[in-house]
Amino acid sequence: MRIVVIGGTGHIGSYLVPRLVRGGHEVVSLSRGRRGPYVADPAWDGVEQVAVDRDAEDEAGTFGPRVAALRPDAVVDLLCFTVDSAAALVEALRGATGHLVHCGTVWIHGPSTIAPVQEDTPTVPFGDYGIAKAGIARLLADETSAGGLVTTSVHPGHISGPGWPVVTPLGNLDPSVWQALSAGDELAIPGLGAELLAHVHADDVAQVFERVLDHPAESAGEGFHAVAAHAMTVRGYAQAAAAWFGQEARLRPVSWDEFRADTAEHFADQSWDHLFRSLCPSIDKARRLLGYVPAHTPEDTCRSAVQWLVEHGQVRVATALVP
Numbered sequence: 001m002r003i004v005v006i007g008g009t010g011h012i013g014s015y016l017v018p019r020l021v022r023g024g025h026e027v028v029s030l031s032r033g034r035r036g037p038y039v040a041d042p043a044w045d046g047v048e049q050v051a052v053d054r055d056a057e058d059e060a061g062t063f064g065p066r067v068a069a070l071r072p073d074a075v076v077d078l079l080c081f082t083v084d085s086a087a088a089l090v091e092a093l094r095g096a097t098g099h100l101v102h103c104g105t106v107w108i109h110g111p112s113t114i115a116p117v118q119e120d121t122p123t124v125p126f127g128d129y130g131i132a133k134a135g136i137a138r139l140l141a142d143e144t145s146a147g148g149l150v151t152t153s154v155h156p157g158h159i160s161g162p163g164w165p166v167v168t169p170l171g172n173l174d175p176s177v178w179q180a181l182s183a184g185d186e187l188a189i190p191g192l193g194a195e196l197l198a199h200v201h202a203d204d205v206a207q208v209f210e211r212v213l214d215h216p217a218e219s220a221g222e223g224f225h226a227v228a229a230h231a232m233t234v235r236g237y238a239q240a241a242a243a244w245f246g247q248e249a250r251l252r253p254v255s256w257d258e259f260r261a262d263t264a265e266h267f268a269d270q271s272w273d274h275l276f277r278s279l280c281p282s283i284d285k286a287r288r289l290l291g292y293v294p295a296h297t298p299e300d301t302c303r304s305a306v307q308w309l310v311e312h313g314q315v316r317v318a319t320a321l322v323p
Helices: 013-022 042-046 054-060 063-068 083-093 128-145 176-183 202-214 234-244 256-261 265-277 284-290 298-311
Strands: 002-006 026-031 048-051 074-077 099-103 151-156 158-160 186-190 199-201 223-226 250-254
Touching: 002 013, 013 026, 013 042, 013 202, 054 063, 054 083, 063 083, 074 083, 074 202, 083 099, 083 128, 099 128, 099 202, 128 151, 151 202, 158 202, 158 298, 176 186, 176 234, 176 298, 186 234, 186 256, 199 202, 199 298, 202 223, 202 284, 223 284, 234 298, 250 256, 256 265
Parallel strands: 002 026, 002 074, 026 048, 074 099, 099 151, 151 223, 158 199, 186 250
Antiparallel strands: none
């Protein structure tokens, strides 16, 4: 197939585009053109790369027609964040391509009420990001059920891997968390440490997208979680991370008010967004319909991400990681 990947050099696209090339597909990668992919791969030599400013072209009403003009058999949209943007792309692609695969998020779900949560478990999303992504998923499902464009939504967890900051055991991006765990210092955690985090390696997310494209009949109109085989509790993640440095995690449960009083506001807000949801998304549907088998555990994924950050001087730690 001729596949257009919107956001091809980002976290997911860096792994997905080489997968598609190796699968024998012709790939066109659309991105801002400001950076290369996160992972070097000779497969990129055979990829057509197009620089595009989606926000500006959405505003001008030219983005959808530009994608349609590339004559794709399928389109993977990794950079859609509003219902209006999704609707405009659907309108342009209806009748012009065979399959639109959208990147959503597990934040289409609200706070966890059961574990694991299924794709169709009734929940009420909150926050602008989760609400918008849930709206896009509904729009796409309705489009397909009405006999229009064939669409699929893929919903990743906390996308992680070498090359960018990883969500810490506190559910935020505060680099001091790694310093404390590597030194064996006490770490204040909001709640009891039983809240859940759903990390997933970017390559496993790419695997779900690839399998969706390989199974158009099974994935038409559907949504799939793209996460690891299990989630981690705050407590378990912190214990695993401390052990990477030969330490034991010293955790002190505190109230959310106490945590906010001693934490920078933006980091405290990140923690609340992740830990209040406390999601353990199921991958049973992706396994059953697509044959999805995650290749990475959350623990190994996060360790590789932290190791990259340490090696590239982006995180300071007290001791080296244990081999």
